[in-house]
Structure formats: C-alpha cells, structure tokens
Amino acid sequence: MLDALERADVRAWVEGGWGIDALAARETRDHDDLDLVVDITDDGFERAVKALTAHGYERGLDDLPVRLVVGTAAGRTVDLHPIRFETDGAAYQWGHGREYQYPADCFTVGRIDGREVACLGVSIQREFHSGYVPRPVDHHDLALLDDVELTADPSGVIVVSGIPGAGKTTVAGLLAQRFAAGVHVEADRLQMMVVAGGRWAGDGPMAEWNRQLQIRTRASAAAADVWRAAGFVPVIDDIYVSRGRIDLLIDRLAARPVHLVVLAPDPRTAFARDAERPDKTVGEQWLQLDGVQRNELAGVGLWIDSTDLTASETVDRILEQLNDAVIAE
Secondary structure: HHHHHOOOOOOOOEEEHHHHHHHHOOOOOOEEEEEEEEEEEHHHHHHHHHHHOOOOOOOEEEEOOOOOOOOOOOOOOEEEEEEEEEOOOOOOEEEOOOEEEHHHHHEEEEEEOEEEEEEOOHHHHHHHHOOOOOHHHHHHHHHHHHHHOOOOOOEEEEEEEEEOOHHHHHHHHHHHHOOOOOEEEHHHHHHHOOOOOOOOOOOOOOHHHHHHHHHHHHHHHHHHHHHHHOOOOEEEEEEOHHHHHHHHHHHOOOOOOOEEEEEEEOOOHHHHHHOOOOOOOOHHHOOHHHHHHHHOOOOOOOOOOOOOOOOHHHHHHHHOOHHHEEEEO
C-alpha cells in the first residue's frame, strides 16, 4: 500500500498502532487496520484514494473531514486522515467542531519490517491516545511509547565549542550522526557563504571582522531553530570562548534547552592537532583563546578534557553527561 501511494506521489505518514510499532522498529501486536495521515496538497487525498482503489479497496465509512475508511472484501482497512500543511511546516486537520494541530517536528521516520517509513512522532501519538478511557491495546501502545521515548533524540540545541585544534568540528559532526535526525551547523561553512567582503577573525579591521562574527552567531541560531522546529537535533560548532558570544547565541535561539559542550584539551595538544590540518592552521595565532575561555566560561556547560580521547570517545562522553551541559532552559 505504501508503495502504491509513493508511486502516486502521495505524501503519507503512518500513525496509530502501526505508527507506534514503526517508532519501535518492530511489530509488537496485531493490527486491525492501517492509519495514515495524508497531505491534501495538489489533490493528494484524492490521489491516495484512487491509488488504493486500484488495489481493490473501496470507500467505506465517510467521516470527512476527519477521516475516510477504505477496505477490501478480505477485511483489510486503511483509515485515511487528510491534513493541510502551513508554510512553517506544521499541519492541521479540521474535525467536527475543532482543529487538530500537527507541529512541524511531529513528522519523523520509523521502520516496519526493516523498511523505513514516514510516521508520526512520540508526542503527537501520545496526544492522540488521550481524552478517552484507554483500552488494553491503548495501555500497550502507551507503554511502548514510554520505551521509545527513553531512547529518543534529546530536545533543544547542542553547542560544541573550543579553541582551534580542540576537535570541535570533527566531534560535532560525529555527534550529530549519533541521532536519528541530526544536523551539523558548522559556523565556518556559514562564513564561507560570504563570497565578497567576508572577513575571518583577525582579517582586516577588528570592527568589521567582529561584526561578521556576530552575524554568523545569529545565522547559526537561525539555522539551528529552523532544523529544530522540523524535528532535527542541531549541533552547532564554533569558537564561543567569550561569555558575550554565548549570551548572544542564547538570546537568538528560540529552541530550548541549550547545551554547551566545551572541548578543553591541553593547549599543546590542540596546537599540535591544528598544525597537522591540511586546510587551515591558525592555532599559533589564537592559542591565547584558551586562557580567555577558561577565564570567561569557567563552570559554564560541560567541560571535557579531550587530550587523551579519540573523537568517538569524546562523543560517548558528551552523550553520557549531556544533562550537565544545559546552560539555558
């Protein structure tokens, strides 16, 4: 059925019992039907019905605009729920006298029989299981959601900072890859988007390169918020050694909580790592930032001495102690 819908260019997400099993990546119980939310853009709902009709399904219970049930003679049924998307990525569904909201971050990916499928996330599934007396099957589903939530991606934004050579870009990239949906917001790449008039720190008049540092801080926050609102975990990496820049980032970020991880290897180790990089070597110029960082950010966030840790081991340490990294809630 999902293949048929994809061939018809229908955007649909699995919800209900199968949707919860998709989040758990395994079938945990028998299912009487398949619940799908369907994007109605460009007649998507009509195309969904037509695609299923071509596979032997016929219209049954019509409770639109809430749902339409289609079924086969063999008793297989699909419960279709039409939703309309807004420009911010959220969606809604008109009900009988009420409107059902689908936040932009409720759309995710799970697995059914080893296959990736689009489905609804934990929070919205839990919400749809409220407002009525739960049946035994609902108790099962809610308990399964609890289990899934324990291993879910963290909320908010993670910031990885450190002096040049501390390994923040490598660690931030690996950290983002550990999540089901992670984004590496690399501030240097945002700076590289400036193709004329760009100034790196220390390049030209201080007033200008400092102004551009503030711009890229705001740009990092904006990018992180866009991805966070869509259900991804943003991992920002940049050199945030001063309290002023951290405060600016916190002020510009809408997402909460904000986690700060400060990579603080021995400065000699950072200098040696920086010297080995083929693309840029700036450690000697900015080695004094270690003192600034230790003075202005002492006791702020999660500090990790990564002198004797590999990048992977550093990521393990971050995940183990992530709760200690919260600096804004």
